[in-house]
Structures are given as structure tokens and as C-alpha cells.
Amino acid sequence: MSRLLVRNIGELCTCDSERGDAPGVVKSAALIAEDGVLTYVGEERGLTRSLEVDTEIDVDGRSVIPGFVDAHTHIVWLGERSAEYAQRAAGVSYEQIALGDGGIATTVRATTAGTVDALTAAAAERARRMRSCGTTTVEVKSGYGIDTKSEVRQLEAASAVRALPGVPDIVTTYLPLHATPDGEHDKHVQSVIDTGIAEARDRATFIDVFCDPMAYSVDECERVLVAAQNQGMRAKVHAEQRSRNGGALLAARLGAVSADHLEHAEDGDLRSLAAASVVCVLLPGAALVLGGPPPPGRRALEAGATIAIATDCNPGTCFCESMPLMMSLAVATAGITPAQALVAATAGGAAALSLSDRGVLRTGKRCDVALLTTPHWMDCAYHMGGDVVGGTLVAGESTLR
Numbered sequence: 181m182s183r184l185l186v187r188n189i190g191e192l193c194t195c196d197s198e199r200g201d202a203p204g205v206v207k208s209a210a211l212i213a214e215d216g217v218l219t220y221v222g223e224e225r226g227l228t229r230s231l232e233v234d235t236e237i238d239v240d241g242r243s244v245i246p247g248f249v250d251a252h253t254h255i256v257w258l259g260e261r262s263a264e265y266a267q268r269a270a271g272v273s274y275e276q277i278a279l280g281d282g283g284i285a286t287t288v289r290a291t292t293a294g295t296v297d298a299l300t301a302a303a304a305e306r307a308r309r310m311r312s313c314g315t316t317t318v319e320v321k322s323g324y325g326i327d328t329k330s331e332v333r334q335l336e337a338a339s340a341v342r343a344l345p346g347v348p349d350i351v352t353t354y355l356p357l358h359a360t361p362d363g364e365h366d367k368h369v370q371s372v373i374d375t376g377i378a379e380a381r382d383r384a385t386f387i388d389v390f391c392d393p394m395a396y397s398v399d400e401c402e403r404v405l406v407a408a409q410n411q412g413m414r415a416k417v418h419a420e421q422r423s424r425n426g427g428a429l430l431a432a433r434l435g436a437v438s439a440d441h442l443e444h445a446e447d448g449d450l451r452s453l454a455a456a457s458v459v460c461v462l463l464p465g466a467a468l469v470l471g472g473p474p475p476p477g478r479r480a481l482e483a484g485a486t487i488a489i490a491t492d493c494n495p496g497t498c499f500c501e502s503m504p505l506m507m508s509l510a511v512a513t514a515g516i517t518p519a520q521a522l523v524a525a526t527a528g529g530a531a532a533l534s535l536s537d538r539g540v541l542r543t544g545k546r547c548d549v550a551l552l553t554t555p556h557w558m559d560c561a562y563h564m565g566g567d568v569v570g571g572t573l574v575a576g577e578s579t580l581r
């Protein structure tokens with residue numbers, strides 16, 4: 181057994197609702213983990229003096245929070261789209277670029293041509309940056325292939341990253357309805373149902389669909405999600421991102437784990453999601469880049485829903501690995517408080533991935549934490565773009581700088 185002690189913590193944010201008001205702060209705190217599992221979370225003066233430890237980390241009065249759980253990313257991609265970024269800044273719309281054979285099609289061509297090794301190397305670089313920003317669990321989607329072989333290579337790359345040092349823990353999601361084949365929707369949807377799901381189900385926990393007028397209809401998404409649920413996969417939906425077309429109600433009807441984006445969701449949609457215990461995943465970076473309405477943070481909370489914050493890290497609409505920056509954007513645009521943002525970026529992310537063993541700091545949970553560079557936890561959001569994370573522990577394993 182290996183015992184780790186983290187002590188001299190100025191503000192320990194547990195994000196545990198049993199510790200009172202969010203984010204459940206304990207001052208002058210310490211935590212102990214044994215073989216990567218928390219066995220003590222509380223005031224330092226409550227510790228046994230004679231305790232023997234294998235590793236001791238003195239954080240010198242700085243703050244400690246749960247590691248971020250980034251529940252929505254697309255980090256397995258090849259190719260380069262910075263020129264498109266500049267085009268959009270000059271006034272060309274996302275839709276115009278997509279219609280001109282640019283946009284996601286560019287990424288699909290480059291990613292489909294890549295080997296598993298090349299995909300793994302590209303994703304690993306992004307995953308390491310995520311961890312250096314405090315992320316200890318990240319969800320990784322496929323979605324930049326159209327044929328099943330390419331999708332499977334992306335899922336294999338995501339799994340290969342999981343085994344590398346210095347990265348977050350990884351959860352995989354099969355996203356077969358994302359990019360669109362030219363004029364062959366029906367054939368593609370049928371092939372996902374006939375063969376894709378069977379190939380993907382041992383390689384991914386979740387299935388996801390892009391329900392959007394430019395991508396796939398509610399009916400197409402429903403057929404694929406139901407087929408996948410029947411084969412044991414759990415559903416997620418990209419919903420109401422650029423217009424309201426029924427993705428949120430589909431997620432509620434099918435009992436999806438999460439509905440993501442939701443910028444155009446109405447209050448009734450959010451109430452339906454809350455009633456069905458579907459987590460609302462806010463992606464404030466993508467919303468800002470695309471220039472539409474902000475994600476519905478306060479509205480979702482008022483509807484009674486659980487919210488999560490994620491980066492949506494992808495080459496088209498949000499090339500960003502930083503969860504602290506997403507918290508800043510959520511506070512600035514989505515009508516939520518810094519405490520609500522921290523809970524959404526940790527416990528909320530874990531809920532959006534159906535992970536009950538992390539996201540809060542409590543005895544019995546994984547020792548997944550971010551060690552901040554500041555005594556004030558709120559700097560995660562308040563110090564916008566700041567270097568606020570000094571290291572992380574994933575199941576007790578450290579990457580301290």
C-alpha cells in the first residue's frame with residue numbers, strides 16, 4: 181500500500197454538496213490517499229500525528245480543487261485549419277466555409293488518411309496540455325471519419341493515449357453522425373446501424389450524434405441512438421447548437437446521459453432534460469467563437485438540471501484545452517457564479533460521463549486533484565487565461581511542476 185499526504189492546503193474545494201455551500205470549502209486542510217483512493221479529506225488538525233506516509237506534498241497555503249472533468253472533446257484529429265480561422269474572422273461564415281468543401285471536410289480528409297500512431301501522437305499532445313491545465317479526466321470522441329474503419333482508428337488512438345504517461349484518464353465516445361457523406365445520408369445511417377455500432381461498442385462507452393440541420397435530423401439520430409442503446413451503449417446528443425430542431429427533447433425522450441451545446445434550447449427543453457436527469461453540457465468557447473447566443477447556464481440551473489462545463493476542444497470552433505478558461509467564459513456569458521462554474525467543471529463533468537468515483541473530494545473517491553498556484557480557488561475563473569494550475573494528481577499519481 182502506498183500512502184500520499186497533501187498538506188498545508190489554504191482552501192480545499194471539495195465540490196461536495198455535503199460540505200455546505202458550493203464549492204464546499206475546507207480551510208487549513210489536508211488530504212490523504214491510499215493507492216490512489218482518498219482516505220481523509222478535512223482539516224489538517226484532524227490528522228493523526230504519527231501517520232506514516234510514502235509521499236508528502238506541502239502546498240504552502242495554496243488551494244486544491246478536484247481535477248477538472250472535461251466531458252466533451254474532439255482531440256483526435258490531423259490537418260490544419262488556421263487559414264479558415266482567419267477567414268471567419270474576416271467575415272466568412274462557418275456555413276459558407278463548410279459548403280465550399282472546407283470546414284469539417286478538411287479535418288475528415290486528413291484524419292481519415294492518418295495511421296493510428298499518427299492520430300495517437302496528435303491527440304497525446306493535446307491531452308498532455310489538458311492535464312497541465314488541471315484536467316484529470318477527459319472524454320474523447322471519434323467523428324472525423326465517415327467510414328467505420330476510420331472511426332475505429334480514432335477510438336483506438338484515444339485508447340492508446342490513455343496508456344501514456346502525463347495524460348488525464350480517458351473516456352471514449354463513438355460519434356458516427358457528425359461529418360456528412362455527400363448525398364448518402366441514408367446509406368451512412370444504415371451502415372452505422374448494421375455494422376458501425378457492433379465495431380465500436382467494445383471501444384467506446386458512449387454514442388453521440390450531431391443533431392443539426394447541417395448534419396443529421398432528429399429521426400436519423402433517433403434510429404442510430406436506439407440501435408446503440410439496444411447494444412448496451414449510452415447516448416449523448418449535440419443539441420440545439422445553431423438552431424432549435426428537437427435534439428434536446430430527443431435526448432430527454434431517450435434518457436441520454438447528456439445533451440451538449442443547447443444555446444438555442446428553450447426553457448421547456450431544459451425542464452424536460454432536468455426531468456429526465458440528462459446533464460446539460462455547456463460549451464462556452466464554441467458558443468463565443470461561433471458568435472451565437474451563450475450557453476444556458478443559469479436557465480438550466482433554474483430548470484433544475486445538472487450542468488457541466490467542457491472545452492469542446494476541436495479544430496473548427498474551439499481549439500482550446502483549458503478548463504479554467506472555459507470557467508471564465510461560462511461566468512462571463514452563461515449567467516453562473518464562479519462556485520457554480522467550478523462544480524460544473526468537476527462534479528458536473530463526472531455526472532456527464534456517469535462517473536460516480538470522481539469529481540468531488542470525499543473519502544472513497546479517486547484522488548484526482550488539481551493543485552493551484554494561488555491561495556484563492558476563485559482565481560480558476562477570475563484570473564482569466566492565468567497560469568493557475570501548478571500540478572495534478574490522477575489516482576494519486578503526480579505531475580507537479
Ligand SMILES: [Zn+2]
Nearest residue numbers: 252254418492
Ligand atoms: Zn462536439
